[in-house]
Amino acid sequence: MKAMIVRERGTLENLKLETVEDPVADAKSVVIDIKACAVNFADSLMVEGSYQVKPPLPFSPGLEVAGTVSEVGSEVSGWKVGDKVQALTNWGGFAEKIAVPAKSLCAIPAGMTYEEAASFVVAYGTSHVALGYRARLQPGEWLVVNGAGGGVGLTAVELGAIMGARVIATAGSDEKLAIAREKGAEFTLNYRTENIRDRIKEITDGKGANVVYDPVGGDVFRQSFRAMAPEGRMIVIGFASGDIPQVPANHLLVKNIELIGFYWGAYKQFKNQVLVDSAVELFDWYKKGAIKPHISATYPLEKTADAIRALRARTSAGKVIVTI
The missing domain is CATH 3.90.180.10 (Medium-chain alcohol dehydrogenases, catalytic domain)
Known part of the structure; x- marks a missing residue:
């Protein structure tokens, strides 16, 4: 071969x-x-x-x-x-x-192409378990998805909207943000031309983000961290920017913020049932036409x-x- x-x-x-x-x-x-x-x-x-x-x-x-x-x-x-x-x-x-x-x-599932099947489990599973199981995202909460045009970011936008959150998507191009809007983002920010912290505060009437989903790192992480609501949850997915940010522990105390590390693959070793349950629900949503890669x-x-x-x-x- x-x-x-x-x-x-x-x-x-x-x-x-x-x-x-x-x-x-x-x-x-x-x-x-x-x-x-x-x-x-x-x-x-x-x-x-x-x-x-x-x-x-x-x-x-x-x-x-x-x-x-x-x-x-x-x-x-x-x-x-x-x-x-x-x-x-x-x-x-x-x-x-x-x-x-x-x-x-x-x-x-019937009707799913090989390309869709290959692209499905990791991207959707990462966002589904991170938002639901780890961050406990609730209907009506403000969810900021950084890197919303990427493979996992776009699924976080789509699933966040399905779970009833009000989604703010950030990305580095207007073309990616247009796709994020198609997937359910209520607001979009271009982090190459807009200040993420200021715009999140403006959009949420000063309340801030309840959950931030971040696969980017760097300054995007730092700005969105500063725009979090009290008892907000920040999910660290990865560092696509190549810049791994450092968070002073005292900053977590001021607003009682939770900083949540998330690596989807680790659950295969120590809690596989979480992934199994997630996959069952995700494939069910696909069959119903609620999500599409x-x-x-x-x-x-x-x-x-x-x-x-x-x-x-x-x-x-x-x-x-x-x-x-």
């Missing part, structure tokens, strides 16, 4: 198309013929060697795949060749095939490095997908 392989950690130039041996299913696994693999910031960090998970060399990045089952292990039940499935992998998704444990599979661009397998660059440059809105 063909796969994008990293033999030495470093720049994306080290990610190259190679022909490698096909995977084989063990007793408790299946082999998936991959049709689509979503691009995540973790892929870039994994190639660099700065991600918390460091696969043994050589490896292929890619952790969100969708395709059809082509081989079933001897102890696997409930799945058969030809089933359309989505799976989360630790790595290995930028390839024509992958072997995964059967317990990691999820059936693709926004895919901004697709790339062929051999252009995987370009797909990762597009995501890292934050020029895309929604998800970027590699198709096989």
